[in-house]
Amino acid sequence: MAETDTAAAIADLRQRVSALEAASGAGKPVADAPPAADGDAFWALTGLEARTGDDGGVLYTGSVLTPGGPVRWQYGATASELLADDWSAGTVATSLSALGHPVRLRLLQVLADRPASVAELRDLPDVGSTGQVYHHLAQLQTAGWVRQTTRGHYAVPPERLVPLLATVLAGGRTA
Incomplete structure (x- = not known):
């Protein structure tokens, strides 16, 4: 390919990318x-x-x-x-790590709406056994996303509800 052909192809690609960005609103605040x-x-x-x-x-x-x-x-x-x-130290890593599992996110979604017992949570589809639910709740509790309200019952603490919803929003909603 001649040098002029390459330059023309690059110029054409730049123009097409610019047109796509303009059409999609890329680079503009949303x-x-x-x-x-x-x-x-x-x-x-x-x-x-x-x-x-x-x-x-x-x-x-x-x-x-x-x-x-x-x-x-x-x-x-x-x-x-x-x-x-230092994002890798302390509560940032622990907090985000606790959110990094689909089952924990499902448990949080239920608990953000209302307190629930381990038995209720275990009956949700695809969350696993009672032991697995307790394991996930322990991870969430360590990170501060849930709190045990009474024996075997958990809830998202009020002071963590908006941060949780903001994290879900920042993570990219599916709807």
Whole structure:
């Protein structure tokens, strides 16, 4: 292939990639949430940037109505704080590791909706034996995602519900 043919092919590919990116919206900020009453789709981001300035940051917040009442939570950190942390040590690795199993995620999905007994959890499809359920609950309890409420009954603690839902959202919803 001649040098001019190669340059032309590369130019054609660049143009096609640019057209695909433009059609898909790649590189543009995405707002999944409906805009606020003032039409600002990035109202939370605007507030975060006003507080963090040039450093930037990450914020998660939520309000969830549960059988026990409303749960409201907000947590944020600057980008430099998060990037300076050792993610492989301490609670970050333990917390994310506990979420890394489909059965544990299924148990959490049930427990996020309501407290349940081990017997109820064992009866869910594809969660395994009572011993396996206890094993998964121990992993989740160590990471702080669940708490034993009474003997053999577990729930997601209210202070962990919004962080759990934010993690699921960040992990990529299937719907």
